[in-house]
Amino acid sequence: MKHDNYEVEYAQGLKIYEQAVDKGEADLMSMGFPPAQRPRVGDTLADRPMLPMNLGDLNMHELQNLLGYFTAWHSYAIELVPRALSERNAADSSKAFSWAKTRKSKEGTVQDKNDDTQTDGRYIEANAYYETCEFKYRKLKAVEDGLLREIETISRAQTGLERRQESDGHQGAGEHKGRSNTGPSFTTVSKQNVMARFRAKRRI
Numbered sequence: 001m002k003h004d005n006y007e008v009e010y011a012q013g014l015k016i017y018e019q020a021v022d023k024g025e026a027d028l029m030s031m032g033f034p035p036a037q038r039p040r041v042g043d044t045l046a047d048r049p050m051l052p053m054n055l056g057d058l059n060m061h062e063l064q065n066l067l068g069y070f071t072a073w074h075s076y077a078i079e080l081v082p083r084a085l086s087e088r089n090a091a092d093s094s095k096a097f098s099w100a101k102t103r104k105s106k107e108g109t110v111q112d113k114n115d116d117t118q119t120d121g122r123y124i125e126a127n128a129y130y131e132t133c134e135f136k137y138r139k140l141k142a143v144e145d146g147l148l149r150e151i152e153t154i155s156r157a158q159t160g161l162e163r164r165q166e167s168d169g170h171q172g173a174g175e176h177k178g179r180s181n182t183g184p185s186f187t188t189v190s191k192q193n194v195m196a197r198f199r200a201k202r203r204i
Contacts, residue, residue: 010101010122017094021086036079039072048143049073051150055157063161067154074147081144084137091130098126 008016025035039046049069052058058066102123106113117123 010098013097013101014094014126017090017097020090021083024086025083036076039069039076046073051153055154058157060158060161060165063154063158067151067158070147070151070154074144074151077140077144077147081137081140084133084140088130088133088137091126091133095123095126095130098123 029035052066055063099117102120103113103117106116106120108116
């Protein structure tokens with residue numbers, strides 16, 4: 001009884017895996033979700049931001065601008081991480097396919113076949129591409145985590161500055177009231193935790 005042969009050629013198999021992530025992104029674009037856009041400074045593509053050496057030298061307006069800039073970069077990074085992970089997974093499958101396909105063409109003992117496959121240029125290329133994708137994923141994940149920690153640092157600097165301003169305001173009001181027995185009363189405005197939305201986003 002004749003069986004259909006569904007085995008694909010080497011180049012065709014690699015191409016299928018290479019196109020898997022691009023197809024997923026194309027499907028998302030058709031749903032109205034375009035790829036993440038790298039943040040800009042004016043008309044120029046920006047590089048990953050770095051925290052100033054001393055946040056205590058910044059005023060509230062500068063801290064708010066800094067928080068917005070780091071938030072944009074965190075949003076950008078957090079969208080790139082799933083793609084990098086998918087590329088890593090596709091490269092892993094491609095590497096396994098390359099090993100199996102290459103090994104079938106080898107002769108000799110089991111060890112001979114393994115050794116010859118390990119040193120075959122086709123498998124070496126597939127394995128090297130996997131290592132590249134693995135590095136990109138780990139690096140992006142580390143950057144995303146780092147940006148979140150930096151956002152938390154900026155948020156704490158804002159909170160500290162607000163408390164100092166409130167303390168100075170209360171002290172000034174008390175001194176004024178002591179002199180005149182009249183004066184404005186101060187109402188402390190509580191600040192919402194600006195980090196809640198970042199933590200919620202990471203849980204999704």
